[in-house]
Amino acid sequence: MRDMLGREKALSVEDARQLLGTHLPAKELISLRIPIEQSFGRVLSEQISSPEDLPAFSRSTVDGFAVNSSDTFGATEGMPGYLTVSREILMGERPDFTLTRGRAAKIATGGMLPGGADAVVMLEHVQYADKDLIEVLRPAAPGENVISAGEDIRKDELILSRGTMLRPQDVAALAGAGITSVAVYEKPRVSIISTGDEIIPAGSPAEAGKVREMNAYTLSGLILAQGGIPLRKGIVRDVYEEIRDALGEALRESDMVLISGGSSVGTKDMTAEIIGSFGPPGVLFHGVALKPGKPTIGAIVGGVPVFGLPGHPAAVAVCFEVFILDVLRVLTGREGTGSSARRTVSALLAKNVSSDGGREEHVRVSLKEEGGELWAVPVLGKSGLIRTLVKAEGTIVIPSHVRGIEKGERVNVLLF
């Protein structure tokens, strides 16, 4: 896959993603049943149909008077319709009467319509002529200001599909239909192994030649935000047996393994070799036409996706976006798109950005509003600088066949 210079023959991003998609095994995900109170952000593992009509009866959507709509036809302010008000419908009660012609019943928003009524006249369109007599100033059409039985959700209608990541209103719909527990998928466990003789824990004092573990934190946060459980497996030295032991343990315990760092030439090859030693299909790609992120390793071992990630902080974020996010969607059981998947804003590019071409380039940008427009401002700096990620709010993608994007062009910013 790579030539002597390690670049020109790097796989395209599309080819790498396709390789992953082809080899990722279709696994049965594990379900568990939880109360809806705990289901926000969880992914449904069952189809949810309504056990009943919602609402179960016709309700008023306004404060006013329940009427037989034909009693109001032709009513105007000059020629009002007169109706006798003999009853008031109490909230939460089933009316114990049927509305006869020429009569109206006082009703509040949410009240149940009595038999004989098919519309509600708003309070604002009525005047009292007498204590029990109202003037209706506008006609009400059949069904006006009413939610009919089953109008919201019909019995047996599909409310939510398997694979939906539940939003607040989705959970409300479940509650409305009387569903108090749902089956959701277990959260996938993602192990993160930091490798490198130069890596020390965040709690260690500064030391010449050493840097503190950072990428494991970026990855943990990204995994959490996507509904996974990050398992930080600590720091492993660049020693074949130690990395192999750590990977072996991680493979047994988790649904995906991320090996961060191991950024020296020898180590990168060693990481690929170690992954390969666990059996087929093993390493699918090693080197991608992606900037930053070129030395990424993508692999499947015993059905478990394994990624070897570059050491540069910005490269880690890009690899997550480009490769890991999709795999995590599969492992969390999410299907379809939906609002949780949309994280782009449209903006105008504030400065020219150039690209060497030949590889997909992800450029970090911050956002600013100016002149009523949203502008994407490229964040300059090497991909090895964590500050470029901290200053940025997202990235724009320059496809591999494009040599750059000019100031003022419209771009899609993928938000962090």
Next chain:
Amino acid sequence: MRDMLGREKALSVEDARQLLGTHLPAKELISLRIPIEQSFGRVLSEQISSPEDLPAFSRSTVDGFAVNSSDTFGATEGMPGYLTVSREILMGERPDFTLTRGRAAKIATGGMLPGGADAVVMLEHVQYADKDLIEVLRPAAPGENVISAGEDIRKDELILSRGTMLRPQDVAALAGAGITSVAVYEKPRVSIISTGDEIIPAGSPAEAGKVREMNAYTLSGLILAQGGIPLRKGIVRDVYEEIRDALGEALRESDMVLISGGSSVGTKDMTAEIIGSFGPPGVLFHGVALKPGKPTIGAIVGGVPVFGLPGHPAAVAVCFEVFILDVLRVLTGREGTGSSARRTVSALLAKNVSSDGGREEHVRVSLKEEGGELWAVPVLGKSGLIRTLVKAEGTIVIPSHVRGIEKGERVNVLLF
């Protein structure tokens, strides 16, 4: 604030928001110190400056050879520069030598530069002429392929401001600077009281005249997503003393109180009266030129913001967006904008939508991609239908002075 018809004099959304802003007291928020592992999504209550230079020493960003850049000036493939390679720099170690002129040292990505070196020549731009002799095929500028000491973050430089909601990469920057715990604000507690004689718990069987509690779930999920702690206080009947007791308890226990429902005319006035009975400033507005969401009550009681929300599911979501979100930002301690605040996508409107004018209208929309464009498709249906919220991915806003938006116009969709 309201005339006889309850509409024309309703406060504008801007005025209502301004009233809230003016009366919301500036409270000292409580801080706690937590390990950075638990800080994702939390809001910083301190300014974070770096205790040291990051990196602490000059590092290579590529695999190659550390050189004195002046030794490579003018090097080309035809006229390479020759350098003797006498040393290799091991990862994680401080080089125990100084590079003299005419010499190079093998170095891997992340390795520490020796004294005397100011640049790194990439492996790809070098050929071995002999075992210990390399040909440098391109010149290296001073600083090329090097991250200098302090280039990422300088000692005492502000890394993250008070009020930042921590993202994965922000936590990584903390780790990189050796900061393992941070002070964050306590999450605000938001009580939710459902009122209405017609409301029954989600677990109850269907009953004529009754509907199940739904809005408390929508609100809980929205509060959780914004970094608050929802406290569901159950369902209270439309009885003055019962609502007053529930509100009194909630005021003692929480940083904000949401009263959902109480949608009948009498109840709405009663809710406002009860809120007012707890003392000044009390009710700030009751009725807003907003659709859906007209009957919203906004109040401050003893420094605690209190909202009386309409019963319609879609109105609840709109009121949260328009009023509660901003208050929650203040209560969570968030400052400035930043990516977590940006939740809009640009789309083309797929159908004409009309508006009566005179009030700000929020229209639910779903999103679809077609012809390379993102389209916002209005979700039709009464605001009393939860299905309209489940089908929608966001809303578009029609300002009060606009009578409608035409198909094909560009709109900003505020994502749920």
